[in-house]
Amino acid sequence: MAVLPFLHSRRIISEPEEFSDVATGIALNVDFQRRQESSSSVEQCQSQDWALDWGTANVKTHVNGVLEAGWGSLCLNMGPAEATWNGHDGPQGTACLLQPGKELDGHTAPGFSWVTLAVPPLVWDQCLRLSQAEEDDIPALAMNQLTLEQNGEIRRRLGQLRELIQVATRSPALGKAAAADASELATHCFVTACEIASQAPPPRGSLRNRARLVHHARSWMHDHLEENIRMEDVCLALHVSRRELEYAFRTVQDQSPRDYLQTLRLNAIRRVLLRVENDETSIIDVAQAHGMTHLGRFAAHYRSLFGESPSVTLRRQGK
Numbered sequence: 001m002a003v004l005p006f007l008h009s010r011r012i013i014s015e016p017e018e019f020s021d022v023a024t025g026i027a028l029n030v031d032f033q034r035r036q037e038s039s040s041s042v043e044q045c046q047s048q049d050w051a052l053d054w055g056t057a058n059v060k061t062h063v064n065g066v067l068e069a070g071w072g073s074l075c076l077n078m079g080p081a082e083a084t085w086n087g088h089d090g091p092q093g094t095a096c097l098l099q100p101g102k103e104l105d106g107h108t109a110p111g112f113s114w115v116t117l118a119v120p121p122l123v124w125d126q127c128l129r130l131s132q133a134e135e136d137d138i139p140a141l142a143m144n145q146l147t148l149e150q151n152g153e154i155r156r157r158l159g160q161l162r163e164l165i166q167v168a169t170r171s172p173a174l175g176k177a178a179a180a181d182a183s184e185l186a187t188h189c190f191v192t193a194c195e196i197a198s199q200a201p202p203p204r205g206s207l208r209n210r211a212r213l214v215h216h217a218r219s220w221m222h223d224h225l226e227e228n229i230r231m232e233d234v235c236l237a238l239h240v241s242r243r244e245l246e247y248a249f250r251t252v253q254d255q256s257p258r259d260y261l262q263t264l265r266l267n268a269i270r271r272v273l274l275r276v277e278n279d280e281t282s283i284i285d286v287a288q289a290h291g292m293t294h295l296g297r298f299a300a301h302y303r304s305l306f307g308e309s310p311s312v313t314l315r316r317q318g319k
Contacts, residue, residue, distance in 0.1 A: 002172035005179045006047040008165065013040040015274070016267055019061070024051035025071040025118040026104060031267035033107065033255060034060040035307050045165055047179055049123055050186040053116040054162060057108050062253065062263070064105045070121030073098040074193050076154065081111035087211030087252045088143035093151045095144045097193040100124060102140040105215065107254055115158055117186045127187060131194035142197035150192060157185050210248040213238070217245060221261050225268060228293050231257055265290045266298075266305050273313045283310045 013019060019030035022042045036059035043054045067073050077083055079092030085106040090096055098104055100121070119127065128135065146154070161181050168174040220237055221229070234257065235242050249257040272286050284295060287310070292298040303309050308316075 002175060004168060004172050004175040006045050006165075006175065006182070008043075008045050008169050010043045011041065013042060013057075016061070017271065017274075019057070019063075022055050023053055023065075023073065023075065023116040023118070025073055026065040026067045026098075028063055028065040028104075030064075031062045031263055032059055032305060033062055033259075033263050034110070035305055037110070043162075045182065047182070049120065049183050051116075051118040052161075052165075052182060052186070053114075053118075055116075056111070056113040058110050060107065060110055062107050062260070064103070066103050067098050067100060069101045070124065071100050072119050072124035072127065072190060073104075074117045074189055076115045076117075076158075076189070078113040078115060078155070081109035081113075083108040083112050083114075084252065084254065085143060086141045087207050087214075088141070090143055093146050093148075095146055095189070095193050095196075097138065097142040097144060097190075097197050099135060099138060099140050104141065105211075106252075109254075117189055119186055119190060123187070124190070127190035127194055130187070130191045131198065133194045133198035137198040138194060139197065139200075142193070142200065144193055144196040144200065146192075146196075154185075154189060154192075157188075161185055207251075210251050213240060213244065213248045214252040217249070217257060218260070218264075221264060224291075225265060226289055226291055228291055229261070231261075262301060263305065265292060266302055269302070269310070270306060270313060273310060276314065281314065283314060 013022070014036070016030045016032050019040075020028050022028065022044075024044065024046055038058045040057045040059060041055065045052045075085075075096040075098070077090050077092050077094045077096070082092070083090045083106060085096050085104060087106075161178070164174065164178045164181060168178040216238055217234055220234055224233075231242060231245065235245055238245070245257050249255060249260060253260055269286055269290050269292070273281070273283070287295060287298050299309060306313070
């Protein structure tokens, strides 16, 4: 009996932590920025030589993670919603190329659909050679706008491959053909992306500076999450003006620094409530341990973001 030469799975996503492995090769930390109105989903295939992830996120998210050493990753925005990665806008038809060991940070709008391709070190090196590009010629993260012809061809081939993979899961004899097509398509996509990225002009200095400021601000907020911090505290710590901080966050994160801090705290609190193992956990203690001082507002903001009260989350976890 034939055995599939790759792993295949499909699942529904309802919690932020369930997004952690939706892009092969990178462990993602995901926070919800708005309530998820409908479930998200992901379909994944992986072999020794390639990995493919098809997904849709029906929620506004903040995403952060570092790609495994040696692995290359390419995220294709299938639309209709946009994403922003490391400060670069990524509308439908863009290909986000992330170099091995580099950080990905950004946000997605509700309705963002993607296909992520990942390749191990040997295949990544082969793609670099085929594109005649050096790693130093390519930014850590390159946001490439595909031409209509390139985008159309890749979307068509991805659709055909997905159909073949799904048929192969029912008829494993077709597994080798599906794996060969996936390997060929992954190589084609990475070589194309490397060719575009190695010839693209460098990003504007102002954009790099704003992305760097947001990165430092987020790190500082994480380190002081249990404190009743104000935006003025962040500005003083980073030696920037409130206007600089506000503009950087709205450009890079599509939200104010105050709103970012609030959703950061709410997501952290939800993770704690979903992990409790006894009935003695105090919601007030958990909230205060994450810098929440206005408990009435906290409950309202929590319900607005997750569609349920903190007490419902705690009771549901205890069942």
